[in-house]
Amino acid sequence: MTIFFAVLFSVSTLVLVAGLGLKIAQYARTPAPLKIPTTPAPLTRPGVALRLGREALLFESLFRGNKPLWLFAMIFHLGLAVVLIRHARYFEAHVGPLVALVQPLAMPAGLAMVAGLALLLARRFLIERVRYVTGPSDLLMLALLLAIGVSGLAMKGMVHTDIVAVKAFFTGLMGFELRPLPADPLLGLHLLLVCGLMIVFPFSKLLHAPGLFFSPTRNQTDTPREMRHLAPWAAKLEEKG
Amino acid sequence: MAAAPFDIPALGDPAEHPVPALKPAAMAESKPYLAAAAHQEPLGFPGELEEGWEKHAIALMGDKLSKFRSLQVFMDICVKCGACTDKCHYFLGTGDPKNMPVARADLFRSVYRRYFTTAGKLTPGLVGARDMTRDVLDEWYNYFHQCSQCRRCSVFCPYGIDTAEISMAARDIMDSIGQGQKYCNEIIGKVHKIGNNLGLPAPALLDTLEGLEEDILDETGVPVKLPIDVAGAEVLLVTPSADFFAEPHVLGLIGYAKVFHAAGVSWTLSTKASEAGNFGMFIGNYEQMQKISMRIREAAQELGVKRIIFGECGHAWRVAYSFLNTLAGPWDFLDPRYPVPQHILEFTSDLIRRKGIKLDKSGNEGMVLTVHDSCNVARGARMGDRPGGQFTIPREVIIASVPKFVDMHPDTICDKTYCCGGGGGLLTDELIELRVKGASPRMEALKDVVDKQGVTHMAAMCAICKAQFTKILPYYDFDREMVVSVHQLVSNAILLGDND
């Protein structure tokens, strides 16, 4: 079990980092030949940073578009954020201040995450329009996240795992040193699912996380008259023509 | 109104945001006429679908993906959350699920996934990936011509996914494999051959302008000129050719002329650039869009003007404001004190503020106005020097010209405005059912202010909006003359004669 997960985690991390890196490089490399911010749009770079910040942290556009969905998405993502921060304790030798800060929120956050996911899943069945645009992969993604959340909560609330050993395993792994992982089936399941998530991340719609920052309708300044905006391929076209 | 061969959507209360139940395939048969070889070939597109078009389409898709970040990113990041599903006027008007923006985009995305993603290559069924087939192409043709590229979906999408970008890409691919749309491509041919979308030759144009000068003189006693091809004028006015042709457009043109006259600014039209519109955007073709834009640069250089001002047209203003500098700049030969290009409403509102022209509201006695924010102006461009000027400036001008102004429901104006239903290259008779149904959200909001606030007229600042409304208003039991040009109101109110 220890060796299996040591290998699996290394591979998953590699896939996640390399896959995301390649995707981000692709987005960064692809030119945006025209100014297409959805207006009204900010006129300055700091303005754009603020717009993106509001989108990433407050889901501003979604709030304008669909209030119940905004609420469900917020519940899930906030829960997830706290849970992720909490998990840092498995990777750092000394628990940082942020991790300590969210300590009392751990359980509510985990529950919020699972509840948010359940609501998101339910609306995929209950709302006709959403059902229409939902594909198998959309359901599987929610199911995967739910299974990760539930197995995690189960370890926290019911079948306790030796988290000191888990921490030893991960900190060891980061220093390329094998330390035994507790042979707990629930932990095994949890870790297996997490590895699955890490592997599919760069190939799935989870790319919305980095993608938002590359979305030209959101990340461009509204300055077409002030500054000439020209993509390299368009400049070449001009030379030819 | 004579009975239409289709149902007219019932109009509800805009405050309740009525959303129809899904009616699968309700608009599956709706499609514009196919371009013939005679419309395709002059633009450099193949005359008909050629052997091996499937492969060619995929290659073109790959090319687009590498040239347009919008397309590449939008293909990957949609989470199918459904926030956009009730935002498109064509879905709200027809109930056809493929008119929900995400479903429309998925027609393209499914092919992208099949050929360009690992998941789609390995497990097509799981991620809804499809081969490029004749059926898929037909679906593309029908539904990417049920999108007016109005960008309303992009306002509400948490990642700003703009289905207009995807429609443009799909249309460009279809043109390039020989499956073009007649309406757009025929018009682009006319721009290249004759100089404007309506195909009005120079002599006809001169005639029209002379006639208008006489009309204004008869009516006001003031010799207001409509100059054309006058070298050395200060301003080149580029306006949609509909302004030379039909009401209410032409009444707006008279308004521009009066404003220039009253302000004492010399101006000219151009036979070469006798069209502000740029259908190159509708077909998503960068080269065409650039070629059409270059006429304006050439006209400005030949006439030696110092400024360029655009008349009232929605998509034209988007191309002008957002793209002209890219496509036909730099504009270093023009007067650097003015933005290039300017909108006629920027020009007029500035004069009103500086008291450079005088308006008398009684010229529009008895009218209660509302305004239709043209989607291309609202979400794809700006006016003035502050974000949102595209909303405040037209309102300032209207309010200065009329006794009473009322806005429609807040969820249907400014950047949440609904398209008129005829934009994006869909203003053609064979799509009348789509156009009437797609106009229903706008009609709903209009009816609301007509019933509750006594609105008598709706101002528009776009040639396509004006033409579309003139045509579809009667289907909703409104008078076709309810739609007016913004500068028509200025024209009625402006005091000519003493410009000191």
Ligand code: SF4
């Ligand atoms: S709102 Fe955006 S992310 Fe959500 S389904 Fe529509 S396009 Fe996809």
Ligand code: SF4
């Ligand atoms: S751009 Fe406008 S017409 Fe096209 S899908 Fe989006 S909302 Fe509908």
Ligand code: SF4
């Ligand atoms: S015609 Fe008017 S409302 Fe319709 S797409 Fe164009 S600008 Fe938008």
